[in-house]
Amino acid sequence: MPYEPQTTGWLSRLIRHEAFAGVLMMLAAALALILANSGLADTYHQVLGTRLTVMLGETGLSKPLLLWINDGLMAVFFFLIGLELKREMVEGRLKNPRDVILPGVAALGGMIAPMLVFLAITRPYPELHAGWAIPAATDIAFAVGVLALLGKAVPPALKIFLLTLAILDDMGAILIIALFYGSGIDLHYLGLAALPLAGLIALNLRGTHRIAPFLLLGAVMWFFVLKSGIHPTIAGVVTAFCIPLKDRFGKSPLHALEHGLHPYVNFGIAPVFALANAGVDLSGIAVADLVAPLPLGIAAGLFLGKQIGVFGATFALVKLGIARLPHGVSWTMVWGLSMLAGIGFTMSLFIGSLSYPGDEMMNMVRLGVLLGSAVAAVCGYVVLRTAPKA
Numbered sequence: 259m260p261y262e263p264q265t266t267g268w269l270s271r272l273i274r275h276e277a278f279a280g281v282l283m284m285l286a287a288a289l290a291l292i293l294a295n296s297g298l299a300d301t302y303h304q305v306l307g308t309r310l311t312v313m314l315g316e317t318g319l320s321k322p323l324l325l326w327i328n329d330g331l332m333a334v335f336f337f338l339i340g341l342e343l344k345r346e347m348v349e350g351r352l353k354n355p356r357d358v359i360l361p362g363v364a365a366l367g368g369m370i371a372p373m374l375v376f377l378a379i380t381r382p383y384p385e386l387h388a389g390w391a392i393p394a395a396t397d398i399a400f401a402v403g404v405l406a407l408l409g410k411a412v413p414p415a416l417k418i419f420l421l422t423l424a425i426l427d428d429m430g431a432i433l434i435i436a437l438f439y440g441s442g443i444d445l446h447y448l449g450l451a452a453l454p455l456a457g458l459i460a461l462n463l464r465g466t467h468r469i470a471p472f473l474l475l476g477a478v479m480w481f482f483v484l485k486s487g488i489h490p491t492i493a494g495v496v497t498a499f500c501i502p503l504k505d506r507f508g509k510s511p512l513h514a515l516e517h518g519l520h521p522y523v524n525f526g527i528a529p530v531f532a533l534a535n536a537g538v539d540l541s542g543i544a545v546a547d548l549v550a551p552l553p554l555g556i557a558a559g560l561f562l563g564k565q566i567g568v569f570g571a572t573f574a575l576v577k578l579g580i581a582r583l584p585h586g587v588s589w590t591m592v593w594g595l596s597m598l599a600g601i602g603f604t605m606s607l608f609i610g611s612l613s614y615p616g617d618e619m620m621n622m623v624r625l626g627v628l629l630g631s632a633v634a635a636v637c638g639y640v641v642l643r644t645a646p647k648a
Contacts, residue, residue, distance in 0.1 A: 279524040280403020283603065286529035287536035287628070294537030306534055319484070327534045328611055331527045333480055333494040335604075338523045339428050340498025341516040348503050351422045358426070360572065360581040361419055365426040367571030368599050369394040372563030379555035386552050389613040391438065392623065393559025393630065395431045395605030398424040399528060401598045404635050408642055413586035416642075420595055423568070431605050436492045439612040444486045451482035451493070458500035465506035469515055472501055489612065528604060535607045538624040548629065552619070556610075556626030560600040561634050568596035586647070594641035600634030602627060 293302040311320040321329065346352040372393035380386040401424060405417055454475040461471055476497030484490035501512045547553065572592050575581040583592070610623035 278403075279399045279528065280401075280406075282525060282529050283399060283532045286532035287603070290533045290535070290537040291540075295540050299539070302537060319481070324534055327531060328608065329484060329490050330480075331530060332608060333491045334519070335494070335523055335527050335531070336432065336491040337476070337494035337498045338516065338519045339432070340495035341501060341512055341519070343425060343429060343495075344499050344501070344503065345512060345516065346425055351418065352425065358422065360575055360584075361422040362426050363575055363581075364568045364571045364596075365423045365430065367567035368396070368423065368427065368564050368596070369430050369567065371567030371570070372559035372600075375563035375566070376555040376559040379558055380551045383551050386555070389552065389556070389610060389623065391431070391434045392556050392606050392610050392613060392627070393563055393600075393602055394427075394434065395602045395609065396424045396427045396564075396599045397601050397603040397605060397631070398428070399524065400601040400603050400631065400635065404598055404601070404639050405642070407639065412591065412642055412645075413584075415584035416587050416591055416595060419584050419587065420598065423595075423599060427599070428605070431609070432492070432495055435489050435609065435612065439489050439609070443488065447482050447486035448488070451479050451486060454479040454482070455496065455500075458497060462500045462502055465502055465504070467502075467505035467507055467509060467511060469501075469511055472497065472511075476500075531604060531608075535611065536603075536624060536628065538628060539621050543625070547622075547625070550622065552622040553626030553629060556606070556623065557630030557633070560602050560606070560627070560630030561597070561637075564600035564634065565593070565596045568599050569593055572596075588645060588647070590645040591642060594638050594645055597634050597638030597641060600638070601631045603631050606631070 290302075293299065306322065306324040308323045309320055310323060310326055312318050313320075343352075352358055373390050376393050377387065377390055380389075398421070401420060402417070405412060405420060457475045458472060458479070461475070466472070476493060479497065480490045480493040483493040501515060503510055503512045505511055569592055572583075573589075576583055583589075606627045607624065610620060610627065614620055614623060
């Protein structure tokens with residue numbers, strides 16, 4: 259059930275357009291690039307480095323603004339993803355296992371192949387291997403935004419295929435972050451996180467219709483998970499899965515919360531994340547830097563790895579007779595879709611920030627993500643625009 263803003267006139271038409279969220283993130287990323295390479299660069303970095311402290315007695319958090327965005331606001335981003343995943347699994351595209359087989363295997367191939375491409379390119383540099391998961395993710399907003407620009411040039415079945423693939427891709431990315439991107443587990447805080455989790459489960463079983471108790475317990479769990487060393491965005495996903503699809507009055511807290519959050523995430527949190535994380539300092543960057551192992555590994559993983567994994571897995575399943583192409587979808591369209599899956603902007607930058615703490619390394623990550631995603635978006639658009647009808 260897509261979000262439908264309650265606005266009128268030209269603003270309503272603009273916001274309702276599927277490409278709008280992706281375009282807004284592109285503009286935020288472009289602004290970040292401008293700020294990072296202008297006379298405002300020092301101010302830009304100083305603002306992101308401003309330390310914000312929240313204390314309760316002797317316990318609290320003190321982080322730079324950038325980490326409040328990446329650890330705090332992105333937990334809300336993942337919370338919305340969790341709500342969407344639960345809805346899709348209970349009543350949507352992921353409910354029927356037969357409908358999941360083809361995009362599911364394509365998503366798996368689209369995660370494994372980019373990792374292998376990245377590791378193959380960075381093989382002589384063990385210090386770079388921590389970023390193996392950076393090119394594995396697909397940015398739903400950007401990919402769907404590019405597809406929306408094509409209008410009726412692509413069949414509806416192709417959009418459903420891309421959406422399902424991207425949703426499953428997000429599930430894989432969440433598991434990767436949970437399993438591989440912690441910072442050493444503190445069992446004391448992990449045990450404390452189980453207390454609000456138990457409360458969330460109890461509220462779910464009771465079919466509680468009020469959302470505030472869920473959000474309060476979710477915030478407490480986020481704090482304990484952060485302190486435990488596991489990345490706190492996982493708390494957002496877990497909290498989302500505890501929100502009832504139906505309460506005891508027959509209403510849907512999950513639908514209400516998902517619809518209410520969409521504008522804040524699409525038009526607020528996601529652009530803010532892009533503005534904070536896409537600021538590549540281009541000063542001193544030469545052509546040789548574009549083919550340095552880290553940016554090249556990321557860009558090649560996104561552009562080539564996604565094509566190999568998504569198209570290759572789809573081709574294998576269809577030729578083996580395990581699945582069939584969606585109605586009206588040609589092999590050229592599948593190729594173009596596999597390119598769009600290489601747009602890894604939000605999740606790739608996020609995993610990059612977990613992989614490499616240093617500013618210099620992150621600059622190379624940003625360069626690789628922006629380069630790979632841009633080439634994937636342009637090439638995917640061109641292929642799908644010129645693809646013959648099935």
